[in-house]
Amino acid sequence: MRFEGWIAAAIFIAIGVVGTAAPAQGQYFGRNKVRYEDFDFQVLKTAHFDIYFYPGERAAVERAARMAERWYVRLSRLLNHQFDRRQPLILYASHPHFRQTNVLQGTVGPGTGGATEPLRRRIVLPFAGPLAETDHVIGHELVHAFQFDMLRRGASGMPLWFIEGMAEYLSRGPVDALTAMWLRDALENDNLPSLAQLQSPEFFPYRYGHAFFAFIGGTWGDEAIGEILRRAGGMRGASAAVLEYTELSEKELTEAWHETIAAAYEPLRSGTRPPEEHGRLLIGEENAGTVNLAPALSPDGQRIAFLSEKSQFAIEIFVADAETGEVTRKVTETALDPHYESLQFISSAGAWSPEGRRLAFVAVSGGQPLLTLLDTESGEKVRERKFPELGEIANPSWSPDGRFIAFSGIDGGYSDLFMWDLETDSLIRLTEDPYADLQPAWSPDGRRMAFVTDRYTTDLEGLDYGAYRIGLFDPETGSMSPAPSLDTGKAIDPHWSPDGGSIYFLSDADGITDVYRVELESGRYYRLTHLYTGVTGITGLSPALSVAARSGELAFSAYTAGDYAIYAVDEPGGLERQISDRALAGREPAALPPQDRESSQVASLLRAPATGLPPADTTFAVSDYSAGLGLAYVAPPTVVAGADQFGAFVAGGSTLFFSDMLNHHLLATSLQVSGSFENLTAAVAYQNQEDRLIWGLTAERVPLLFGDLSIETTSVGGEEVLVQRSFLFRQVTYRVVGTAWYPINRSHRLEFSGGYRRIGFDIELDSAVVTAAGEVVSGGSRESSPFDALNLGTASAALVYDNSIFGATSPILGQRYRFEATPIFGSINIVEALGDYRKYFMPVRPFTLAFRVLHFGRYGGDADDDRLNDLYVGFPGLVRGYERGSFSVDECEPTPTDPCPVFNQLFGTRIAVANAEVRFPLFGVLGLGEGYYGAVPLEMAFFGDAGLAWQSDLAGTPSDESAFFLGGDRDPVFSAGAAWRLNLFRYLVLQFDVARAFERDKWVTQLTLLPGF
Structure with missing residues (x-):
């Protein structure tokens, strides 16, 4: 690329991203987590806990403090482990209050009775109403705190059956009617999991994990639980730790477990009847x-x-x-x-x-x-x-x-x-x-x-x-x-x-x-x-x-x-x-196998309510909550060394995340250095989510480097020499922006942002003339600023709605819309307008009719400024079949004013898109597997896309760049075809499209990592 091309590209990038203000919390769509109440938190201190609560729950918190201390004594004995720092416990008076917590990211479902986050080992839970239910949840979550403390970073790799099953066993013990019921049902239907199958989502980890650890504790003693936990952290494998401790193969261990289940529950069959013999289904x-x-x-x-x-x-x-x-x-x-x-x-x-x-x-x-x-x-x-x-x-x-x-x-x-x-x-x-x-x-x-x-x-x-x-x-x-x-x-x-x-x-x-x-x-x-x-x-x-x-x-x-x-x-x-x-074969149906266990340390502690319990008249110190920031997470630092045509370089950086205990205040700092101060990247971001209105501030310095190196042979004074020129173009952006996000309810929200951005440019030019003998006869370097810095103010306001239900690869029901206006002023004066409406129907399950209409455009006196990148309607997420890389020179039919009309018609300062799809779960429709998606989360869709890009309606706009509805010659482009979307590892969506691009009269295939619109 020529030097002038690098400069042009840099300016396009600088300007092109200015107007797209990122929505609050990084969401374009998505449902909201609403903080309806303002909780005035205080802190109650016990021997081992800092308990965060608010006045409306004070009486219950006094009892919860005693529960927590009792659980600490129980679990420290069972696991032979002590904490080296105080344990945070954050309590809410009810589940609706708990769902508003900031400690847990994302929405909290109605089935979540509590949670323990690993970074700062915070336990957060609501009172369940009955004291016994609250007490159990505190014990269950405190097991997780012990697990995180004993495993440290290794906890993130542990399977749910191991983490949750152990927590259930240590907090409920070896007698539980609900878990026993699940086991009897699996036995009757020949669906007991093996040790390897415990990791499958088919088997509920709480119940089957509970049963498995009851078997381990009843066979090898409850002291085995803590030892297996330690080995799992060192070996980074739950199953491997269990097998090593028991000295059995996976097959032998599974068979032994299943035998105890059959021995315990088979005799109950003769004295019971299925539900259909009691009543009609x-x-x-x-x-x-x-x-x-x-x-x-x-x-x-x-x-x-x-x-x-x-x-x-x-x-x-x-x-x-x-x-x-x-x-x-x-x-x-x-x-x-x-x-x-x-x-x-x-x-x-x-x-x-x-x-x-x-x-x-x-x-x-x-x-x-x-x-x-x-x-x-x-x-x-x-x-x-x-x-x-x-x-x-x-x-x-x-x-x-x-x-x-x-x-x-x-x-x-x-x-x-x-x-x-x-x-x-x-x-x-x-x-x-x-x-x-x-x-x-x-x-x-x-x-x-x-x-x-x-x-x-x-x-x-x-x-x-x-x-x-x-x-x-x-x-x-x-x-x-x-x-x-x-x-x-x-x-x-x-x-x-x-x-x-x-x-x-x-x-x-x-x-x-x-x-x-x-x-x-x-x-x-x-x-x-x-x-x-x-x-x-x-x-x-x-x-x-x-x-x-x-x-x-x-x-x-x-x-x-x-x-x-x-x-x-x-x-x-x-x-x-x-x-x-009634008669029941002399067995205890609620006892978890093996039923012939001689003793249980877990059961003994659960049957001894006085052990570890502080006296009822214990007085705990209470203070107001102070929202001091503490280090929550350090991203792994990076260090890179290498060399390229511009010489050797060393680069590195790190990011630090801070928060207060309740996550009301979040702070992130990032620093990256590459060679010199001029190439320093730094950012600091703060977010306040203490109230319903969430707001934040971001300041950053971001350099972008573009370079080119040329070597050519020429003659100087009759002697052949090499002329080496290197260009380093540096664009440095300074940005300060404030954002605000107000959730009206879980579907509606308002977003606002405003800020200032300065984009500066400079060039480093190095040249050298080298003789055939390797002697540098001339050379030097110089710096210059080819353009005046751009100074831009931005503001943005958006109304967002999303009640859609997102399947494995795309939304399948509901609707979404986003209407946004973004004025940009200063060196360039424009207003960007966005309207995006999407609707999803399911007239016949499981076939979804999906529709989208979208408009994005630049308006104002500088909308056609040459320094702005044109918008492109042929992106795979807009109109399929017109992706940049799919065009060839052979398709271009030049005119006197346009070297490639079929391609250039896709660019403009304003775009409009309409899409329609019939999408359905392929394996589900074919009856291959269970559930909505069947055996594989693969979605198939038949689609039709239409899109139009055009320039502004200012006087002098060429007719071939003006939209047909403005009297110009620019018509929409259309495509239709089929798409397949596959959910990969519950993290990525891989999409493959086969599209007929009608304006190109050809079939086009494309592979992208995009969910359905």
Whole structure:
């Protein structure tokens, strides 16, 4: 390239990137994480922990501090390890508050009960309501902190079954009804994983990892856990560490594990029956999805509401005919509707009004708990009420007179009972204490509520949690009493019989969760189901039972063959057997194999609540939170040495990242040096995300170097000499920019930016004349600045919306749009305008119709300035079939004014693009594999593209550069074809296109790393 060409290229690059202001947080599209609340954090200090909290949860935090210290004593003994620095623990009063945390990057899903980030070993979690559930999560996450501390950098390479399974075992122990249920189901369906298969996403790492470490601890002793963890860090391999410690091959270890599972659970088959022998399959994979939960029968038993992933994109509420199972209405659309952030599907079910027309369900909207009343016949919302004074709510229950809706709610980290008076629109608190109060259910006469509580079995001072029991509450007087209870196991999810004399409930009294009924007057118990797996929802506390309030039909959800299905029982009395008739082969179904373990250090510590527990009257120091920055991460430094035609060089650099403990303030600094100060690259960026409005500042110095070297032979004074010339063109950009990002909700946001940029240029010219003998007879160097520096101010404002559902390779439902204006002023004065609208329909699953219309253009007096790069409409992400590298000289048909019209028609100062696609998962459509995409995340699409590039409409614009709608000769270009997109390693999307470019009359293939638009 000639010297003048280098200069031109440099200016084009300098100017071309000025106008495209990067959106806040680096997102062009994407959903938002909204910080609705301002939390005034304080710090409570214990012996080993710094606990970050805010005043609304202070009482619960005092108990959590004692829990944390007890867990530290337990785990330090089990793993034989001590921390060398204090452990941060960040607590939120409820899950909606937790979802607003800045400590975790990205959005937090409703299934995330807590997290531990490895860089600063911060534990962050919400109070779960019941003390026992919060205590378990603290223990589980503290195991991760021990893992990160013991493994250091090696933790990032550990598989989930190893990390999460160990955390579950050390925090739950060797007896767990839910994990045991998963094992029995896998055994029955011949689907137990081998050690190697534990890494497959087919096997849930929490449950199967838990079972595997229970096997290791029960066979080799719990002291093996810590030793295996140490070896895994040194060997950088989880499986290798396990095999080395056990001195077994993978095949031998797998067989031994499977044998203990079979020995423990095979004998249970003879005493149990599958769910279809208890009731008819009502909601399953054929008419809904593979996850069908929280049944709620209408009072007359004719309809059923339930939660399901029938749409495959989110858990939604559906209504079906309770006789046929035909789905008659989809109640919610949380996957696309930004109004609903969560349906609390793990902990809640819907509730019918007494007349059976309206359905009440809970959700989270705008960071606050929400109760919605919906007319199931018209599909219209009848009423909606937020409860900003509470953290979250669950399990509504309608009073028989229709005036009140009772529900459980979390306030200050504790779970209590509340009631909404529909006539006065007032919230009435029914209970207020640290005990767990859950799942209220009105009696048919409206005089009592049954509810789930641990108040009759738990010692608050000793933090010794008992089993959940059924309580009876009088809303008139506030008095409560225990209902008759079994001696062992939980009792949850109560529902009254139509006559009010009995309560149906779920219990795992013998290790398997089944349906029971208790007669309140006689205290007699009856068992209705006796499943091999169990009646369950997602967790051991999830609602899974429903009884029709007037007609008495019963429905339950069960886990079988890896799916959750709902079964209906028309005559529950026909299933009943008194408890004394049951028999279970003398085994403990909730115990994890091996069941003949002689002792368990883990179980012993879990059964000793006083061990390591600080006294109840312990006083902890509390101080205000100070947002001091600390080093969070150092990017690996780089050092490079080499030589090129300009000589030897040495370059290197590093980047440092700082944050405060809550990630409210982020700071990044970067420095790179290449040879001399003139080539110094430096940047500093600060972001403040303490409030809902996120803002930041960036300052940087960036040099760009272009060079050329020429050697030619010439004659000087009759002597042949070599003339060597080198050009080094340096462009140095100084930039200061401020950005702001305001999320309106999880789909809508406003973005703003403004800044200043100075672009300077200089040239270093070196020359030398060398004789044939190698003697330099002349030479020298000089520097100059060929152009005046460019001084540019920029500003930008954008409205962004994105509720789309992104599949493995492209969006498949919803819509996106971005409208943005960017004025640039100073040495060049223009306004850049962007409009980008995209829509995705799925008229027939799994075929998506995708559409995009886009316009980007420069407007203003300098829009046609020659120093600006023209826009190009032929990029693969715009109009396929016109990529630069696909053109050849043979295609050019020169005219007097244009050497290659077919190529140059793709350039302009303004572009417009329209795209349409039919996209579908190829393997899914062919039925090859499970799930939406089948065996391979490969998408196929048939597309049509159109695009137009043109110059401004200023007077004097040549007709062949002016758009047809402005009276010019420039027409759109079109293409059509097929595309294949493959998701690589869940990280990259590889796209291969075969396009017919109609204006070129040829087929073009192209390979890119681009997701679908």
